[in-house]
Amino acid sequence: MKKRVLSVLTAAVMTTAMVLSGCSGSQTAATTAAPAETKAETAAETTAAKTEEATTAAAPAEKKEIVVGFSQVGAESDWRTANTESMKSTFTEANGYKLIFDDAQQKQENQLKAVRNFIQQDVDYIVIAPVTETGWDTVLQEAKDAGIPVIIVDRMINVSDDSLYTAWVGSNFLQEGYDAVAWLDEYLKKNNRADDDINIVTLQGTIGSSAQIGRTNGVEEKMKDHPKWKMLERQTGEFTQAKGQEVMESFLKTYDDIDVVIAENDNMAFGAIDAIKAAGKTCGPKGDIIIISFDAVAAAFDSMIAGDMNVSVECNPLHGPRVAEIIQKLEKGEKVDKIAYVKEGVFPADTAEAEKPKRQY
Amino acid sequence: MNKGKAFIKRLTGYRLFLPIFCLVLVLISNLIKTPGFFEVTIKNGVLYGYIIDVINRASDLVILSVGMTLVVAASAGTDISVGAVMSVAGAVCCFILSGGQQTVNEFANPYILGVLAAILAGILCGCFNGFLVARLKIQPMVATLILFTAGRGIAQLITKGQITYIRVESYKMLGASIPGIPIPTPVFVALIVVLLTYVLLRKTSLGLYIQTVGINPKASKLMGIKSSMIIFLSYVFCGLCAGISGLVASSRIYSADANNIGLNLELDAILAVALGGNSLAGGKFSLLGSVIGAYTIQALSTTLYAMGVSPDQIPVYKAIVVVVIVALQSTELKRMINKLQINVKSGKKVA
Numbered sequence: 001m002k003k004r005v006l007s008v009l010t011a012a013v014m015t016t017a018m019v020l021s022g023c024s025g026s027q028t029a030a031t032t033a034a035p036a037e038t039k040a041e042t043a044a045e046t047t048a049a050k051t052e053e054a055t056t057a058a059a060p061a062e063k064k065e066i067v068v069g070f071s072q073v074g075a076e077s078d079w080r081t082a083n084t085e086s087m088k089s090t091f092t093e094a095n096g097y098k099l100i101f102d103d104a105q106q107k108q109e110n111q112l113k114a115v116r117n118f119i120q121q122d123v124d125y126i127v128i129a130p131v132t133e134t135g136w137d138t139v140l141q142e143a144k145d146a147g148i149p150v151i152i153v154d155r156m157i158n159v160s161d162d163s164l165y166t167a168w169v170g171s172n173f174l175q176e177g178y179d180a181v182a183w184l185d186e187y188l189k190k191n192n193r194a195d196d197d198i199n200i201v202t203l204q205g206t207i208g209s210s211a212q213i214g215r216t217n218g219v220e221e222k223m224k225d226h227p228k229w230k231m232l233e234r235q236t237g238e239f240t241q242a243k244g245q246e247v248m249e250s251f252l253k254t255y256d257d258i259d260v261v262i263a264e265n266d267n268m269a270f271g272a273i274d275a276i277k278a279a280g281k282t283c284g285p286k287g288d289i290i291i292i293s294f295d296a297v298a299a300a301f302d303s304m305i306a307g308d309m310n311v312s313v314e315c316n317p318l319h320g321p322r323v324a325e326i327i328q329k330l331e332k333g334e335k336v337d338k339i340a341y342v343k344e345g346v347f348p349a350d351t352a353e354a355e356k357p358k359r360q361y
Numbered sequence: 362m363n364k365g366k367a368f369i370k371r372l373t374g375y376r377l378f379l380p381i382f383c384l385v386l387v388l389i390s391n392l393i394k395t396p397g398f399f400e401v402t403i404k405n406g407v408l409y410g411y412i413i414d415v416i417n418r419a420s421d422l423v424i425l426s427v428g429m430t431l432v433v434a435a436s437a438g439t440d441i442s443v444g445a446v447m448s449v450a451g452a453v454c455c456f457i458l459s460g461g462q463q464t465v466n467e468f469a470n471p472y473i474l475g476v477l478a479a480i481l482a483g484i485l486c487g488c489f490n491g492f493l494v495a496r497l498k499i500q501p502m503v504a505t506l507i508l509f510t511a512g513r514g515i516a517q518l519i520t521k522g523q524i525t526y527i528r529v530e531s532y533k534m535l536g537a538s539i540p541g542i543p544i545p546t547p548v549f550v551a552l553i554v555v556l557l558t559y560v561l562l563r564k565t566s567l568g569l570y571i572q573t574v575g576i577n578p579k580a581s582k583l584m585g586i587k588s589s590m591i592i593f594l595s596y597v598f599c600g601l602c603a604g605i606s607g608l609v610a611s612s613r614i615y616s617a618d619a620n621n622i623g624l625n626l627e628l629d630a631i632l633a634v635a636l637g638g639n640s641l642a643g644g645k646f647s648l649l650g651s652v653i654g655a656y657t658i659q660a661l662s663t664t665l666y667a668m669g670v671s672p673d674q675i676p677v678y679k680a681i682v683v684v685v686i687v688a689l690q691s692t693e694l695k696r697m698i699n700k701l702q703i704n705v706k707s708g709k710k711v712a
Contacts, residue, residue, distance in 0.1 A: 236672035
């Protein structure tokens with residue numbers, strides 16, 4: 001008995017769950033496979049939904065305003081809150097829209113229900129910020145049968161037939177990685193260090209999340225153009241400040257000559273900064289170690305103004321305007337791109353003070 | 362020769378021999394790849410080195426495992442809500458100190474008020490768990506599952522889903538160090554919790570009661586021990602420990618991150634109890650064993666970082682070490698090996 005409990009425990013520890021945090025966490029590659037029950041339920045409801053559609057489709061209403069149904073993941077981080085706010089402030093009645101907002105509270109079942117409700121209400125467009133990548137085929141087919149275009153935001157979905165959704169709006173993590181390298185290159189040139197050997201360490205996000213994969217690959221790809229740059233080590237800080245600090249403490253003891261720290265989100269960068277200071281070293285524009293971070297949340301601007309962080313590459317949650325653009329194009333009957341990235345900026349420390357008041361999140 | 366053998370036999374006979382042996386083994390293994398692992402210097406007036414990291418970073422877990430040991434011993438079950446309770450305690454403390462703001466540069470309320478409220482929150486959570494287990498006789502894992510799921514939600518509710526920052530130097534001291542004292546503060550906190558608990562269990566009959574109740578609650582009831590009260594108290598104490606641990610964790614990052622404070626730490630705490638050679642079936646327990654187990658877990662993480670193991674492989678190495686340590690302490694395995702030895706010996710004689 002005792003041993004059985006122990007073995008269960010070890011198994012439990014091994015399958016330690018992954019972490020969600022901040023923007024990056026919010027984009028975490030979702031757990032695979034929708035539960036079978038959901039699919040069964042879906043099939044059962046399809047017929048019911050279809051009859052509903054028939055009745056609603058039969059009475060085409062005169063459309064004055066564009067009705068948009070938006071199914072949001074939940075409100076797990078300030079990034080997500082900003083994302084919701086962006087949608088709400090874009091699709092206002094003043095702009096000629098009616099927004100039906102649904103908070104799924106991190107559950108896909110709720111999202112599936114919400115989408116079916118949208119279909120029944122015969123909305124003009126459905127916008128989904130999916131909780132998970134998989135399990136969307138049936139409900140999106142229903143939307144397609146009802147002739148309602150679907151726009152996916154933030155996380156990507158994984159469907160057998162990509163005509164099931166009209167467009168996807170989100171962040172280009174790979175590009176964020178490129179941007180970080182481009183900024184570093186420019187910064188080093190400006191400081192006459194272009195010919196120096198540069199030692200870099202990376203604090204990675206939760207392994208397997210799309211933000212981690214994109215940013216790591218983006219940096220790695222572009223680093224090939226810089227033979228003088230050396231990636232000493234990569235280790236995961238799981239997108240959290242505490243882990244970021246712990247890993248950075250270890251890096252500082254192993255390597256004596258770190259020039260650059262790349263933290264794949266702001267929280268880990270905060271932890272790294274604390275670790276660097278505790279080790280008696282300095283960082284930021286006036287310090288020894290260059291800190292490059294991602295996300296550009298409000299606290300990152302505080303850190304840059306305080307002179308601790310060099311740059312933060314934005315992960316933009318303001319999807320609303322981009323989605324509105326697509327809807328306007330569709331209204332006019334124009335073709336839209338399948339993949340639409342939001343505009344994302346790079347915010348170095350010297351612009352932080354000026355930028356901070358303009359920031360919405 | 363005989364004397365040496367007797368000495369080894371006596372040494373290995375100690376209850377804590379195996380846990381300590383495993384801890385030392387993990388630490389020594391660093392010498393292969395990181396010769397400077399045991400170097401300690403002073404930076405900024407604070408001790409600095411890998412070994413200090415291990416002792417410092419393990420503090421949260423040590424505090425948790427103290428509470429967990431008592432729960433396991435008294436109720437033969439585990440409290441899986443401790444990680445979430447840590448998060449609640451951190452959120453309560455930051456909420457009071459920030460006065461509901463998202464970022465503050467000075468305390469809105471006295472520091473001591475925040476600390477007391479956080480500890481009280483921990484105790485209340487413990488009372489809730491204790492009531493469910495001791496009074497309503499709900500399976501410990503099921504009872505504590507409630508706060509395991511709801512706890513982080515409560516913490517989110519308190520912090521309004523945002524990370525609350527307390528950017529005050531004196532708030533950071535509990536998780537970092539106090540100026541003029543070279544040892545990180547969490548080490549002291551852990552030390553105080555362990556010592557007080559040890560004294561409490563040794564100087565009063567509480568330790569004995571807990572063991573008695575853990576071995577047989579019915580028999581102890583017949584003996585006049587209020588077994589449900591003892592179980593209730595052990596959960597309250599566990600909540601208290603989680604509250605203190607949450608304070609330290611929150612102070613380390615000078616913020617309340619409801620999603621991440623103490624995440625998965627409940628599993629590590631249970632593992633620490635097991636690694637310390639304690640039976641998860643309740644009854645006899647060794648507090649120091651659990652503490653050593655907690656240090657072993659942190660030593661392992663720090664070792665893997667120091668060795669530069671790639672992040673996607675870390676869980677595998679951790680699992681291997683844990684399996685080996687648990688197997689080493691298994692009495693069943695020992696019996697099997699003994700049997701094998703006897704068989705070999707008798708086999709020789711026959712031949």
